[in-house]
Amino acid sequence: MNRPTEIQVVTRAADFAARRHTHQRRKGEAAEPYVNHLAHVAALLADAGADANLVAAGYLHDTIEDQEVTHAELIEAFNLDVADLVAHVTDDKRLPKDRRKRLQVEHAPHLPPRAQMLKMADKISNLTALLASPPAGWSTQRRAEYFEWAREVVEGCRTAHAGLAGMFDDLYDKREHGSSARSHGSTIDSHASDAD
Numbered sequence: 001m002n003r004p005t006e007i008q009v010v011t012r013a014a015d016f017a018a019r020r021h022t023h024q025r026r027k028g029e030a031a032e033p034y035v036n037h038l039a040h041v042a043a044l045l046a047d048a049g050a051d052a053n054l055v056a057a058g059y060l061h062d063t064i065e066d067q068e069v070t071h072a073e074l075i076e077a078f079n080l081d082v083a084d085l086v087a088h089v090t091d092d093k094r095l096p097k098d099r100r101k102r103l104q105v106e107h108a109p110h111l112p113p114r115a116q117m118l119k120m121a122d123k124i125s126n127l128t129a130l131l132a133s134p135p136a137g138w139s140t141q142r143r144a145e146y147f148e149w150a151r152e153v154v155e156g157c158r159t160a161h162a163g164l165a166g167m168f169d170d171l172y173d174k175r176e177h178g179s180s181a182r183s184h185g186s187t188i189d190s191h192a193s194d195a196d
């Protein structure tokens, strides 16, 4: 069998993801089809200059976690690189939620750079959704906690792609302001002084 072209890898990923997530909706009040989020993540990656396997992984990134697709199935349908990228951004659902969220923060700096790009694109899409259509019933505090946790994850990924990191920062800055401040980036260093 001929090796699939890059266009085929991406379009087959879109097709695979749309079918597997057919009955899943986003949690936001707009209850958008889940594939809207997947297409957003894939498009963010393509705009960031990602290769075809990485854009395909953008479409597929929630298939193992949410649709019981296996790593082996992704190797069979795509290739090992795509399957590994998806595995890198998949939580172990056997663990309690708090632990899963902590592990994302701890693992982020050790992921391969392309998986870090995928993580940032996922968080960018989720913050975009939280600003436009937050899940019904999420208090201001819960939304604020999500923004803070996403920032901690992205903190460990940002060296992989400055453009995606900057896009994340712009969304983070649009959050409803709570008490905590940003701990990274271009904040003015109050100790810096060359006056003396």
Ligand code: NDP
Residues within 6 Å of the ligand: 025, 026, 027, 028, 029, 037, 062, 097, 122, 126, 127, 129, 130, 133, 134, 135, 139, 141, 142, 143, 145, 146, 149
């Ligand atoms: P969830 O994991 O339940 O929900 C967030 C996830 O839902 C996202 O990561 C995303 O998954 C997916 N999602 C689907 N639709 C949307 C949408 N419209 N907007 C954004 N995300 C969407 O939430 P958390 O457990 O992360 O809760 C957020 C924070 O709130 C946590 O930091 C937690 O500590 C805290 N919390 C507070 C509670 C409270 O009552 N105050 C209760 C529980 C948690 P994907 O990444 O797969 O695309």
Ligand code: ZN
Residues within 6 Å of the ligand: 037, 061, 062, 122
């Ligand atoms: Zn996602």
